Amino acid sequence: MLYHIIAASEDRIALSFCSGLLLNDRYRLTECLYQDGGIHQIWRAIDLQLQTPVVVKALDFGALHNAERRRVMQHEYNLMTQAAHLYVAQVYELMPGEDRFYFVMESFQADLLTFLGVHPSNPSWLLDAMIQVLGALEHGHALGMTHRDVKPRNIFVNFDGKNFTAKLGDFESAVCFDDRGNPAHSTDDLWFRGTPYYMSPEKLELYCMGALLGSYRMRFSMEAASDLYAVASVLKELSASQVFPPQFDEILRKAIEEDPGKRYATAAEFGRALQALL
Numbered sequence: 001m002l003y004h005i006i007a008a009s010e011d012r013i014a015l016s017f018c019s020g021l022l023l024n025d026r027y028r029l030t031e032c033l034y035q036d037g038g039i040h041q042i043w044r045a046i047d048l049q050l051q052t053p054v055v056v057k058a059l060d061f062g063a064l065h066n067a068e069r070r071r072v073m074q075h076e077y078n079l080m081t082q083a084a085h086l087y088v089a090q091v092y093e094l095m096p097g098e099d100r101f102y103f104v105m106e107s108f109q110a111d112l113l114t115f116l117g118v119h120p121s122n123p124s125w126l127l128d129a130m131i132q133v134l135g136a137l138e139h140g141h142a143l144g145m146t147h148r149d150v151k152p153r154n155i156f157v158n159f160d161g162k163n164f165t166a167k168l169g170d171f172e173s174a175v176c177f178d179d180r181g182n183p184a185h186s187t188d189d190l191w192f193r194g195t196p197y198y199m200s201p202e203k204l205e206l207y208c209m210g211a212l213l214g215s216y217r218m219r220f221s222m223e224a225a226s227d228l229y230a231v232a233s234v235l236k237e238l239s240a241s242q243v244f245p246p247q248f249d250e251i252l253r254k255a256i257e258e259d260p261g262k263r264y265a266t267a268a269e270f271g272r273a274l275q276a277l278l
């Protein structure tokens, strides 16, 4: 049997994911890449119609009937669709069913952290990757969207032996702001998002205060600046023990200035500074 029933409640039956399972008569699951404590599963699959590899991001059984988790996954899919760009991981279709809730997306070899763990480090790949991510952020920021969780595990890469491509993924924490700079959401669930290690000092401060106070509203400008700070933190983390041109340290220092007013003002400006090193 290709799948097994793992629970039945009332008249609903939930089905687990497993290797070999055929979804929507089209996607054959091949390998589970990642499981997030009962919330998400990430599967490699083959799109039988197009004969290409894809990846399926699915709500795990534990989260399947949690309305908030479903809303967050739908939100991620919607924002990735809106943010469509050369350097944003592409999403293909959302299947918001009662027995399975998942979306299908572009397949990558690995996330940046895993990739650099396997391939010998290369400064130009790292610069390329971050320039591409800054391109994705520039596009998102122009739409009023901030990512809020830029980190090596959320940057997905492909390498064919010659060309290196990096794209921004995992838009679960992303948010779109309205014209007045307020997040366009009706609940508080998405206020406190991001990974503290990569957060700008000013956001971290608000994050801690917010966690104490329960609720606050983040402005677009702070979140956009924090995205850029996260890029700089990733660069700093991954560039250790590699040899870069001397101007690199200067760029990094400017990008992680304590005072946000002294940092790069836009993703495009930061990207141009890195581009000049190649």
Ligand SMILES: Nc1ncnc2c1ncn2[C@@H]1O[C@H](COP(=O)(O)OP(=O)(O)OP(=O)(O)O)[C@@H](O)[C@H]1O
Pocket (backbone or CB within 6 Å): 033, 034, 036, 040, 042, 055, 057, 089, 105, 106, 107, 108, 109, 110, 111, 114, 153, 154, 156, 169, 170, 172
């Ligand atoms: N399209 C993809 N191609 C290849 N690997 C992927 C893809 N999507 C996700 N992964 C792998 O699965 C991991 C988790 O994916 P993602 O960040 O989207 O899920 P998540 O459940 O929101 O994770 P977390 O909450 O830990 O950030 C990634 O870090 C990456 O290693």
Ligand SMILES: [Mg+2]
Pocket (backbone or CB within 6 Å): 153, 154, 170
């Ligand atoms: Mg992630």
